Amino acid sequence: MTNLEEGKVLEINNLVVRFYTYAGVVKAIDNVFLYLKDGEILGVVGETGCGKTVTALSSLRLIPNPGRIEGGDIFLKTDDGLVNLMEKNEKYMEKVRGRYISIVFQEPGAALNPIYKIGEQVGEALLIHRKAHYYSEALRRVEEKLKVERNPFKRFILKLEVKICEKLIEDPNSSFSILLSLPLLNEVNKLMETLIKDDVIYLLKIMGLPDPERTYNRYPHELSGGMKQRAVIAMALACNPKILIADEPTTNLDVTIEAQILHLIRELRDKFNSSILYITHDLGIVAEICDRVAVMYAGNICEMAGVKDIFREPIHPYTKALIECIPRPGKQFKSIPGTIPNLINPPSGCRFHPRCPEAMEICSKEAPKLREVKEGHLVACHLYR
Amino acid sequence: MHLREYIIRRLLLLPLVLLGVMLAIFMIMQGFTPAQRAVVFIQSREEMLYINEIIKRYHLDEPFHIQFFYWLNNVLHGNLGYSISANMPVSQAIITYFPATVELVFLAIPLTLLLGLTFGILAAVYRDSVIDHVVRFFSISAWSLPTFWSAIILLAVFYGVFGIFPPGRLSVQTVLSLSQTRFISYTGIYIIDGLLNGRPDVSWDALNHVILPSLNLAILSSALPMRIMRSSMLEVLGKEYITAARAKGLSKWATIWRHAVKNALIPMITVAGTMVANLITGVVITETVFAYPGLGRFAAGAATSLDMPGILGFALFAAFIYAITNLIVDVLYCFIDPRIKY
Amino acid sequence: MSSIKLFMDELVFTFKKMRGSPLSIVGSVIVVFYVCLAIAAPILAPPQPGRDPYIMPSYGISPIPKPPSNEAIWGTTEGQYDLYYGCIWGVRTAFRTGLITTAAVVMLGIIVGSIAGYFGGKVDEIIMRITDIFYAIPTLVLAMAIVVLFGVGLDNVIKALIIVGWPTYARLMRAEILRVKNEDYVEAARAIGCSNFRILVKHILPNAIYPVLVMGSMNIGNIVLAASALSFLGLGSPAGYADWGSLISLSRNWILGLPGNPLAFWHTYTIPGLFIFTFVLGWNLLGDAFRDMLDPLIRRR
Numbered sequence A: 001m002t003n004l005e006e007g008k009v010l011e012i013n014n015l016v017v018r019f020y021t022y023a024g025v026v027k028a029i030d031n032v033f034l035y036l037k038d039g040e041i042l043g044v045v046g047e048t049g050c051g052k053t054v055t056a057l058s059s060l061r062l063i064p065n066p067g068r069i070e071g072g073d074i075f076l077k078t079d080d081g082l083v084n085l086m087e088k089n090e091k092y093m094e095k096v097r098g099r100y101i102s103i104v105f106q107e108p109g110a111a112l113n114p115i116y117k118i119g120e121q122v123g124e125a126l127l128i129h130r131k132a133h134y135y136s137e138a139l140r141r142v143e144e145k146l147k148v149e150r151n152p153f154k155r156f157i158l159k160l161e162v163k164i165c166e167k168l169i170e171d172p173n174s175s176f177s178i179l180l181s182l183p184l185l186n187e188v189n190k191l192m193e194t195l196i197k198d199d200v201i202y203l204l205k206i207m208g209l210p211d212p213e214r215t216y217n218r219y220p221h222e223l224s225g226g227m228k229q230r231a232v233i234a235m236a237l238a239c240n241p242k243i244l245i246a247d248e249p250t251t252n253l254d255v256t257i258e259a260q261i262l263h264l265i266r267e268l269r270d271k272f273n274s275s276i277l278y279i280t281h282d283l284g285i286v287a288e289i290c291d292r293v294a295v296m297y298a299g300n301i302c303e304m305a306g307v308k309d310i311f312r313e314p315i316h317p318y319t320k321a322l323i324e325c326i327p328r329p330g331k332q333f334k335s336i337p338g339t340i341p342n343l344i345n346p347p348s349g350c351r352f353h354p355r356c357p358e359a360m361e362i363c364s365k366e367a368p369k370l371r372e373v374k375e376g377h378l379v380a381c382h383l384y385r
Numbered sequence B: 001m002h003l004r005e006y007i008i009r010r011l012l013l014l015p016l017v018l019l020g021v022m023l024a025i026f027m028i029m030q031g032f033t034p035a036q037r038a039v040v041f042i043q044s045r046e047e048m049l050y051i052n053e054i055i056k057r058y059h060l061d062e063p064f065h066i067q068f069f070y071w072l073n074n075v076l077h078g079n080l081g082y083s084i085s086a087n088m089p090v091s092q093a094i095i096t097y098f099p100a101t102v103e104l105v106f107l108a109i110p111l112t113l114l115l116g117l118t119f120g121i122l123a124a125v126y127r128d129s130v131i132d133h134v135v136r137f138f139s140i141s142a143w144s145l146p147t148f149w150s151a152i153i154l155l156a157v158f159y160g161v162f163g164i165f166p167p168g169r170l171s172v173q174t175v176l177s178l179s180q181t182r183f184i185s186y187t188g189i190y191i192i193d194g195l196l197n198g199r200p201d202v203s204w205d206a207l208n209h210v211i212l213p214s215l216n217l218a219i220l221s222s223a224l225p226m227r228i229m230r231s232s233m234l235e236v237l238g239k240e241y242i243t244a245a246r247a248k249g250l251s252k253w254a255t256i257w258r259h260a261v262k263n264a265l266i267p268m269i270t271v272a273g274t275m276v277a278n279l280i281t282g283v284v285i286t287e288t289v290f291a292y293p294g295l296g297r298f299a300a301g302a303a304t305s306l307d308m309p310g311i312l313g314f315a316l317f318a319a320f321i322y323a324i325t326n327l328i329v330d331v332l333y334c335f336i337d338p339r340i341k342y
Numbered sequence C: 001m002s003s004i005k006l007f008m009d010e011l012v013f014t015f016k017k018m019r020g021s022p023l024s025i026v027g028s029v030i031v032v033f034y035v036c037l038a039i040a041a042p043i044l045a046p047p048q049p050g051r052d053p054y055i056m057p058s059y060g061i062s063p064i065p066k067p068p069s070n071e072a073i074w075g076t077t078e079g080q081y082d083l084y085y086g087c088i089w090g091v092r093t094a095f096r097t098g099l100i101t102t103a104a105v106v107m108l109g110i111i112v113g114s115i116a117g118y119f120g121g122k123v124d125e126i127i128m129r130i131t132d133i134f135y136a137i138p139t140l141v142l143a144m145a146i147v148v149l150f151g152v153g154l155d156n157v158i159k160a161l162i163i164v165g166w167p168t169y170a171r172l173m174r175a176e177i178l179r180v181k182n183e184d185y186v187e188a189a190r191a192i193g194c195s196n197f198r199i200l201v202k203h204i205l206p207n208a209i210y211p212v213l214v215m216g217s218m219n220i221g222n223i224v225l226a227a228s229a230l231s232f233l234g235l236g237s238p239a240g241y242a243d244w245g246s247l248i249s250l251s252r253n254w255i256l257g258l259p260g261n262p263l264a265f266w267h268t269y270t271i272p273g274l275f276i277f278t279f280v281l282g283w284n285l286l287g288d289a290f291r292d293m294l295d296p297l298i299r300r301r
Helices: A050-061 A091-097 A118-148 A152-170 A175-181 A187-205 A212-216 A225-237 A253-273 A281-288 A306-313 A319-327 B003-030 B034-041 B046-057 B065-074 B092-127 B130-144 B147-161 B172-180 B190-196 B200-221 B223-237 B240-247 B251-269 B272-289 B295-304 B308-336 C001-016 C022-044 C084-119 C121-135 C139-150 C154-181 C183-192 C197-233 C244-250 C266-300
Strands: A008-020 A024-038 A041-045 A068-078 A081-083 A101-104 A243-247 A274-282 A292-297 A299-304 A372-374 A377-379
Touching: A008 A050, A008 A274, A024 A041, A024 A050, A024 A274, A024 A292, A024 B172, A024 B251, A041 A050, A041 A253, A041 A281, A050 A068, A050 A101, A050 A243, A050 A274, A050 C183, A081 A253, A101 A225, A101 B295, A118 A152, A118 A225, A118 C022, A152 A175, A152 A187, A187 A212, A187 A225, A225 A253, A225 B034, A225 B240, A253 A274, A253 A281, A274 A281, A274 B295, A292 A306, A292 A319, A292 C154, A299 A306, A299 A319, B003 B065, B003 B308, B003 C121, B046 B092, B092 B130, B092 B200, B092 B251, B092 B272, B092 B308, B130 C266, B147 B200, B147 B272, B147 C244, B147 C266, B172 B200, B190 B200, B200 B272, B223 B251, B223 B272, B240 B251, B251 B272, B251 B308, B272 B295, B272 B308, B272 C139, B272 C197, B295 C084, B295 C139, B295 C197, B308 C139, C022 C266, C084 C121, C084 C154, C084 C197, C084 C244, C084 C266, C121 C154, C139 C154, C139 C183, C139 C197, C154 C197, C183 C197, C197 C244, C197 C266, C244 C266
Parallel strands: A024 A299, A041 A274, A041 A292, A101 A243, A243 A274
Antiparallel strands: A008 A024, A008 A068, A068 A081, A292 A299, A299 A377, A372 A377
């Protein structure tokens, strides 16, 4: 499973995540396997608390204390080839986050810091990964200015800035950048600000924000929920990441805005060929925009298949029950008996077995492994071996 | 402009509050005889012999509101009475001793903030670690420490045992040399004036004397900001925009500095007023122990000598400083938090 | 009476919750220790017959403090007062000061705060303005001024601290009353025709009073600190009285010891200071633990 051919861009293998809390050890993610293909939208479905967000954060290795990734591999396709993120250090991860993988959260404005302007925050995303690019651009323009500048003092200043700039292009994070923020030497910085601002305004425009110039200067609390979510998506996409993780981005928005955001996401796949991991508990959205679906329950993947297959022929009992629960006019309201298990003391064997109508004896003893039952259709259930 | 209106409104309220304070003090004083009350009006020792005339002049045997009017008039002209403990008019005493206290406080405040904020941040970032427990223990201990006791211990250890950081404000030699040579007092703060006059030895001497009292004040005052910063940081660190910033690829400390600290500082401003009140209290006690000739020691001396005009004058001045601090704090709020609009 | 039962239930709940936190246990241990000391004071340091037990025995007239000896277990301070005696009876003084002040302040605060909160309107406005005036001056400074006006002495210190302290409790009580006033059961009581006073006492007070009491217990430490500071400055009990602050002020001339032996008189300031520090620390730890529990209590409601 270590080859990422067949067009896969991300593969998570045998992931185990535990949270060491005062109440006990929460075995949040037991053994997760999923992969994301180039240019597709993978839906990750499950009830609240089943571990969808934790899986998403794991791929960025941003699990907060007291959680820890205890095992597994995360394979990512980068420009340098195949990489196992679990073997990399924090510095490497900082280069991956926002650049290869980005995430958009559920609460529209929560990802935005209330005391900074929208434009500044989106610009920050650009600045983190594209410093060298902006320094080069600014350098080019300073050199243009140098050609027409006659004043010898100003020429000297500009030449000095050029020298510092060249150093910074090689090492964008060196401390020389402090020199460029000094009052006399800030020509480069001013140019960079303008360049970044232009790029940000462009980003805001293609995300569908009205009047991007004014929005740049606005604070988060001045925007509506839908606009905030667009800004957050703009921030996530600023550096053109291959993979976008969308963690229930429309749950807290009303239906009309939701439709717009979904349209936007579909455009991302169609026009920009992004791969999207779409986390949701709404099967309707899954049916509408996802190419493939992974169904999650209590920290395990139960079933993974193409979207049509999942709806037409659900195999795992949980998936079947979920689809049964979708309210339909004329049908009686159904629900799955029981509640989601306590993950400090999860059920033995298959975690779904206490609620499963087709549970067998082996289900309480051994956890089923994810197996390919049909072409492109994987299930983790003892009923199907 | 809403902000301007707000500031003007608050500035107008300021004298009203002070008026209320003075009214309250004046009402309490009515419990005394006219002779006792007369002391608040005189400006020098000699005038004490003419008590009866003073009683007549300020109508001290007439109804309350007339008295208050004359007294208020006096105060607004800068006449706060004569201080027997300081042997000069109260207003003059305040002007004389104020610079020393300013010098002390100007050193203590940055120390306090440095101690309090740094450790508050560290305790929050390394939650439940050794440093977190140390910080929590320290802040509660510092809160329980009597100011005068820590001052005495500092004095006994540093000056008694090691012979450094003497009490007082300047050493005898410096005072002697100052009286003999030309020394212009630009700010009244010796550390600055010493440099401005080309006498770094004076600055050094002043620094040596002021460091222990500042340290004492800082230890005590830092307990509150340390604790508040810690809980404020903990709250901010749990917010989603911090995770979002890390998800952009921002390093841990860059996130903490740029996103967390600035947000965590906002609730801190609320306690700035309390901090100043604590400082004023601490100054009184600290200056007494270190024999530092500032307003605090003047107040303590006035209290022990039962110098009523002295202590009342100090109380009014303290109320004034406190009210201005609260005003500045409220105004600062709108500059720091863009969500607030008046 | 049902309101008393409500109150007791809350108290029991609080104690159960307290067992979880180690710091609160330390605080409780310290406080209990001091309570025992206070009670056992006449046994641990028998007072001289015929004298006010709060006046420390003096073993001579020399002003120079003496180190520990057979006569005075912890030595003497300036004026030859027995340090051990002073510190032990000082516990009683501290409790006396702290408890009287807190009780008075809490009661005053409850009464004034209830009136302001329940009746609202002009009465509320006036009371709030009065508390504003008190808030305008830092507390110790105001307390100093009041002691100067009334005269020196521990009783006046207590009075001054009461005058300075009640506004905080009045405000807190008022805020709680305002919160409780809008709850449904008050509406219900009024609907069935209860008089104002009955509603106030039977329904509102038992629910609103809790945070005020908690704050009171938290603040005992601060009150003892303030009282000892005032005593230290010479505004409290006279020299010779068993009061920790006063004991430390007696040591002021001896901080720097003797030439060649700077720590010669360490016992005169270190020991009483430790008493103050640990006493206040114990109450603060306890108060902190109470405060941490207050939040979930409110949320539980």
